[in-house]
Amino acid sequence: MTRRLLLSYLGLALLVLAGLEIPLGWIYARGETARFSQSAERDASMLAELAEEDIEEGKTSELPALVGEYAAESGSRVIVVDRTGIVLADSADSADSADSADSAGAGGAAAHRPGTDLSREPDIAAALRNRTTVTTRTDADGGEVLSATLPGSSGTTVRGALRLTYPMTVVTDRVHRIWLALALAGACVLAVVALVAFTLARWITRPLRTLERATAQLADGHLAHPPDATTGPPELRRLASSFTRTATRLQHLLKAQHAFASEASHQLKTPLTALRLRLENFEPYLDPRAHASLDETIDEVERLGRMVQGLLALARLENTATTAEPVDLDAVLAERVTMWEPLAAEQYVALAVTGSPPGPVWAIPGALEQIIDNLVANALRVSPPGSTLTLHRTPGAELHVIDQGPGMTETDCARAFDRFWRASDSLHDGTGLGLPIVRHLVHASGGDVTLRPAPGTGLDAAVRLRPVDAGRAPGAKGALRAARAPAR
Numbered sequence: 001m002t003r004r005l006l007l008s009y010l011g012l013a014l015l016v017l018a019g020l021e022i023p024l025g026w027i028y029a030r031g032e033t034a035r036f037s038q039s040a041e042r043d044a045s046m047l048a049e050l051a052e053e054d055i056e057e058g059k060t061s062e063l064p065a066l067v068g069e070y071a072a073e074s075g076s077r078v079i080v081v082d083r084t085g086i087v088l089a090d091s092a093d094s095a096d097s098a099d100s101a102d103s104a105g106a107g108g109a110a111a112h113r114p115g116t117d118l119s120r121e122p123d124i125a126a127a128l129r130n131r132t133t134v135t136t137r138t139d140a141d142g143g144e145v146l147s148a149t150l151p152g153s154s155g156t157t158v159r160g161a162l163r164l165t166y167p168m169t170v171v172t173d174r175v176h177r178i179w180l181a182l183a184l185a186g187a188c189v190l191a192v193v194a195l196v197a198f199t200l201a202r203w204i205t206r207p208l209r210t211l212e213r214a215t216a217q218l219a220d221g222h223l224a225h226p227p228d229a230t231t232g233p234p235e236l237r238r239l240a241s242s243f244t245r246t247a248t249r250l251q252h253l254l255k256a257q258h259a260f261a262s263e264a265s266h267q268l269k270t271p272l273t274a275l276r277l278r279l280e281n282f283e284p285y286l287d288p289r290a291h292a293s294l295d296e297t298i299d300e301v302e303r304l305g306r307m308v309q310g311l312l313a314l315a316r317l318e319n320t321a322t323t324a325e326p327v328d329l330d331a332v333l334a335e336r337v338t339m340w341e342p343l344a345a346e347q348y349v350a351l352a353v354t355g356s357p358p359g360p361v362w363a364i365p366g367a368l369e370q371i372i373d374n375l376v377a378n379a380l381r382v383s384p385p386g387s388t389l390t391l392h393r394t395p396g397a398e399l400h401v402i403d404q405g406p407g408m409t410e411t412d413c414a415r416a417f418d419r420f421w422r423a424s425d426s427l428h429d430g431t432g433l434g435l436p437i438v439r440h441l442v443h444a445s446g447g448d449v450t451l452r453p454a455p456g457t458g459l460d461a462a463v464r465l466r467p468v469d470a471g472r473a474p475g476a477k478g479a480l481r482a483a484r485a486p487a488r
Contacts (some may be wrong), residue, residue: 001208002201009197013190021182029175031162036171037146041134043074044164052152055088055159063089075170079112079163080152085119085128087112123149127161136168144168150379207232207240214243220323223247258412272305324362324445326468329399333391336372340380348385351376355393355400361465367441371449372399374434375461379403382459397447397467404458413451413459438463 047070054062060082068080071091078091092111118124123133126149133149145165152160211227226247229240279298286294337351344351361368372391379389382405392400408416417439435451442449447465454460 002198002205005201006194006197007205009201010190013193013197017186020278021186024178025175025182029176032171032174032178032268036166037134037148038366040146040148040164043070044150044162047078047164048150048152048162049428051088051162052154052159055082055152056154060088064091064093065092075167077165079118080160081118081124081128081162083128083158083316085117085121085124085161087114087116087118089114121164123147124161127151127163128148128158130156130158139165141161144172146171158410203231204233204236207236208365211236211240211243214247218247223251246321251344272301276301276305288465323353324364324466326360327363327368329359329361329368329393329397329465330357332368333372333393333399336369336376340373340376344380344389347380348384350388352388352390353393354390356395358393358395358397358399358467360468361397361445361447362468363445363447363465364441367445371438371441371463372401375401375463378434379405379459379461382406397465399463399465401461401463402454402458404454404456407453407457407459408451410453411451416451417449 047067050066051063054060054066063080067080067089070076076091078089079087079088081087090112093113112118119128123135127134130149130151130153134147136144136146139145145167147163147165149161149163151158152162207228210225214223214225214227217223217225223244225331226244229244231237255343259486279294279301283291283294297359308359333353337353341351352387370471376389376391379401380403383389383403384405387404389404390400390402392402394400417435419433421435439449442463442465445465447463449461449463450464452460
């Protein structure tokens with residue numbers, strides 16, 4: 001965010017500088033060109049007057065010295081013609097000019113010897129008709145020159161004409177210098193703006209960085225370093241203070257819930273066990289016809305005990321924010337199959353592990369064991385004797401627990417993850433909490449779980465987890481979000 005703020009400040013400063021310096025430089029360039037043109041026209045007018053006097057008095061021999069001296073001092077080129085357009089003097093051809101080569105360059109063309117006829121050139125022809133011409137043109141060398149051509153006249157009598165040419169480099173050099181000065185000034189301003197903007201951006205984003213770190217810590221389950229509420233803009237300081245109060249209250253509530261889950265598990269076991277024992281003690285004193293009802297009551301007490309244990313286990317899971325870690329699915333699966341095989345054998349159900357090993361997957365600690373145990377336990381409840389319970393693995397980090405029981409309808413599959421939900425035709429004493437626990441653990445690990453009919457008969461419980469080579473583990477924030485997702 002610091003970089004984005006810095007770039008936005010610099011972009012705004014650059015737009016302001018461009019809006020100020022570009023018009024200023026353009027106005028200066030036009031002003032310099034106008035002043036240069038006026039100065040050249042003024043000098044040409046004075047030289048034309050002097051040349052007209054010399055022509056009128058017949059002192060044409062003094063013209064080469066006049067134009068040569070001026071051209072040498074100003075770096076220009078001066079050509080004087082008589083009233084018929086014949087060249088009388090050209091500063092580029094003047095032997096008195098110490099810088100004759102430079103003077104020739106100012107005119108752009110080769111020097112004109114006295115006697116050359118220039119009456120057909122447009123500006124000379126216009127001057128001989130008593131009209132002034134000031135224009136910018138390209139010389140023979142490809143450079144731009146300013147040309148001012150004026151008549152040498154007294155009233156309406158034209159005795160000759162004078163052409164004064166200046167190379168435009170005289171102006172363009174000054175314009176380039178001012179553009180360079182403006183660019184340097186703009187660079188200095190941008191440097192100052194960058195320094196101020198960087199300081200301001202760091203001041204603004206410092207509390208945001210501490211708030212981000214505190215949010216990550218809270219997502220991991222413990223806020224060790226509250227955000228800094230002493231620096232930065234007032235709005236961010238108030239936000240940091242509100243976040244600290246909210247996080248403190250949330251941690252207190254989570255601790256209270258966790259303490260309740262831990263303490264209730266011990267407090268509820270004793271009265272339920274005592275109730276079951278007292279009910280069993282009633283058996284000798286009851287009429288034999290009431291024994292069936294007593295057995296059903298004891299079964300319900302046992303089911304209530306399992307339900308309490310499931311609720312407490314689910315509460316402990318929801319109060320825990322744990323980051324997923326790499327877990328060897330094959331090793332965990334082999335361990336749980338070894339544990340369940342004796343129980344499956346008692347029910348005459350075979351356990352089969354098929355498919356190719358998917359390798360390590362992302363899962364929160366202890367999640368895979370509980371996922372496999374709950375799915376296998378549910379499958380064994382519905383598996384008829386002589387059937388096979390298959391645990392099929394795929395390379396995409398999927399585990400399928402496939403039984404050969406009666407199966408479930410699509411409607412029941414969609415509701416099976418609701419808490420306390422049991423199929424209407426269920427003949428087993430489940431609590432309706434095993435699959436919600438499985439879904440919570442799978443989502444907290446960054447995966448997904450679905451139920452669908454298996455080929456033939458039975459049910460296919462498919463667990464999809466993220467393979468380790470697929471990227472980073474889902475963070476604790478994802479686990480919290482998954483834990484609080486509504487039941488489906």
